Amino acid sequence: RILILDFGSQVTQLIARRLRENGVYCEIWPFNAASDERIYDFGPKGIILSGGPASVTDAGSPRAPDCVFAMGVPVFGICYGQQTMVEQLGGKVESHHAETDGTDGGREFGRAHIDIVTASPITDGLWTVSAKEQVWMSHGDRVTKLPAGFSVIGQSSGAPYAFIANDERRFYGVQFHPEVVHTPHGGQLLKNFTHKICGCSGDWTxxxxxxxxxxxxxxxxxxxxxxxxxxxxxxxxxxxxxxxxxxxxxxxxxxxxxxxxxxxxxxxxxxxxxxxxxxxxxxxxxxxxxxxxxxxxxxxxxxxxxxxxxxxxxxxxxxxxxxxxxxxxxxxxxxxxxxxxxxxxxxxxxxxxxxxxxxxxxxxxxxxxxxxxxxxxxxxxxxxxxxxxxxxxxKRHPFPGPGLAIRIPGEITREKLDILRKADTIYLEEIRSHGLYDAIWQAFVVLLPVRTVGVMGDGRTYDYACALRAVTSTDGMTADYFPFDHSFLGKVATRIINEVPGINRVTYDITSKPPGTIEWE
Ligand code: XMP
Missing domain, CATH: 3.40.50.620 (HUPs)
Structure with a gap:
């Protein structure tokens, strides 16, 4: 089992995911949540220090518990985790200010490349010396002096210490984020850490x-x-x-x-x-x-x-x-x-x-x-x-605790609930019959507190408008609207208007999250 100490990165959860995908059991704890005793009791085979939004150069910024480096287990620091490890073991981290030194300060955000310059057990079977690897960077600070016993495994144009190792103590640090998909071999690198360095068997299912x-x-x-x-x-x-x-x-x-x-x-x-x-x-x-x-x-x-x-x-x-x-x-x-x-x-x-x-x-x-x-x-x-x-x-889509109440902006009545249920059933029936259900995170109808004029047959109608919502997402935190074919939307709209008394207009919500939310309320 591996312990992940979280310094507040947006993507810490992805580290856990990658480990589990590799058959390794892990837990994420806030960096300051556990006593030394609890960490020893947990008995990790290795510890991963996550990234985080703070700067180690700021007074009072977070540090890993000292026992992490004293337990004799392998440690892998990612971004902030690397920087605090370097700092705590006697190296140096600096913030670069573009305004004062007239350069880009070595800041890197997004895709970057690292050159592998030294062989290490952690890159065994994965990367060879002189390989050029695509990685994902997101940092303003960078390591400028290594602690004793560390050497450089890989470097990028902005981070001379993009990948460092102390093979003897089995401490590793990367400036890039191996846990995100934009680092194509990142999952494999984490697997090398857990399997080859920490000795995890990878049989967790x-x-x-x-x-x-x-x-x-x-x-x-x-x-x-x-x-x-x-x-x-x-x-x-x-x-x-x-x-x-x-x-x-x-x-x-x-x-x-x-x-x-x-x-x-x-x-x-x-x-x-x-x-x-x-x-x-x-x-x-x-x-x-x-x-x-x-x-x-x-x-x-x-x-x-x-x-x-x-x-x-x-x-x-x-x-x-x-x-x-x-x-x-x-x-x-x-x-x-x-x-x-x-x-x-x-x-x-x-x-x-x-x-x-x-x-x-x-x-x-x-x-x-x-x-x-x-x-x-x-x-x-x-x-x-x-x-x-x-x-x-x-595989059912998530459904919010307050239920249909937050899908009827304005006052809720039994009549509106009945109308919404009928429209929602048709929408989901069509999504299923077109084989789209599993590709969508959530799909539902919102009954709007707006009546509009329409014409059906020879008569005038004055009924509710509704909005269809469908989004893709991995965790509900961010979302994109689902790109339905127009013909699909047309079919759903026709069915709803023909089959649901009370609705005479259908719209499709193409707002992503952020700035919108998935639900309307
Ligand atoms: P929003 O609308 O904030 O929703 O983008 C994100 C996810 O959370 C669900 N949701 C809720 N779930 N109680 C719940 O159990 C709630 O009060 C609630 N509000 C939103 C929403 O359906 C989406 O999956």
Missing amino acids: MESFRDEMIAKIRKQVGKERVICGLSGGVDSSVTAVLLHEAIGDQLTCIYVDTGLMRANESQQVVSLFREHYNIPLIHEDASDLFLTRLAGVSDPETKRKIIGASFIEVFDNCTARVGDAAFLAQGTLYPDVIESVSFTGGPSVTIKSHHNVGGLPEGMKFKLVEPLRELFKDEVRALGIALGMHPDFV
């Missing part, structure tokens, strides 16, 4: 993760009862199936029906879990409560707050019915828990955290079971497959 997790859950939970909230989405479903594998009938699921789900969704969830998996399930139809409380409300944040608070209230009531449960299982994923570390120029560190609808109310008495905390969405899907779940189910 989703099946091993499943078995490890089942054992861990049994140990954590013992004979106690566990409650799991189902949302109908992939994450909570995989959590429930995993728990059921681990502890069988000690698990009870709760499904709160908010009345804000898509067509037939509630019935599908209930029959899957009750009938197919035979998991005890409380199906709480709270749609009246949600829709009554939402009546007349159009401010997006107020809607979210009402839904969040009502969800917790209903969920809490249901848990009381289960009685003596000690644990609550949640399908929290790595991107939900990552505490993005931000540096405000000084020593202070601000931790932002992501809160989700259905989060734990303060003072709730449960202990948490969160078996997916270290995984990314696509890995959760792979785990679902490893658990024998149907591929169509695990």
